[in-house]
Amino acid sequence: MKKPTNKLLLALCIFIGIFIGGGIYTFIIADGFLMMTSKPEACSKCHIMTDVYDSWAKGEHSSNAGCVDCHLPQGDFMAYWTKKAYHGLKHGYYFTVGGNPPNLEPTEMTHEDVNRNCATCHKDYAHNAINATTNISSEPLDCLSCHRTIGHLHN
Template sequence: MKALRLIVGVAGLGFLLGMGGYAFYQGKGWSYLSDRPEACVNCHVMREEYESWQHSSHRNWASCNDCHMPHTFLGKWATKAVSGLRHSVAFTTGRFPEPIVATPGNRAIALENCVACHRPVVEAMLLRPGVYGPEDLNCTACHGNVGHRGLK
């Protein structure tokens, strides 16, 4: 009986690892460990964002991770892990909005990165979430088409 439980447990673990490995392979999981913008179009819902970014003024200066990931080592990889898991579940179950919408946390990261890159121009402005209230002025309120198509 003990041997049977061990065999079933090892087989179950092997099955889960095999399915996870296959999903990682099919989803081009290794590409997400890079900073290459092409990784973002592994998922079909990001193709419009990628195409519009290629025609934007930011294409020459910033890639997806420059705007959408924290600029600290731990922050970047923690955000990639949480976002990756959330995206995997959403795309596997088909439960995501089209066009895709950034979460409030991801919008806050993008705002911090806007301010960080454009600090000489915006340092006198208080463009930080929560300073005046939930509907604070933010970069994309006026410049929603800068990185790619109208994002708010």
């Protein structure tokens, strides 16, 4: 009876060791501590984001707004870290085992976060333009309707 239990325990320990060791190795290789910061350099670690980072660095927002200032919800600790983890795991999956993502277009969730952050930073004059009635389409206007290339010249 003890032999199967010992083999099962050994197999479990090996599996846990590989999982934890692989996680630590990946965290070190991927510069995990940098990824947990709000530094734009974290986003530039993935080769597919190099052009995005370079265009941001040349743009007018590089001196006062980084990636997370625009792309993650501000002022809500749980929403910020939940979405940071979600995006990090999603990007990690695509770049590690799933190939490159099909495109770098923002999801509806990201689009909403970016627009909310634009309106918050530029509240002195953005409130006059958001959902303006001069729009000829049935879609309401938002910041990205007119300012799509403001953060990244590549768009």
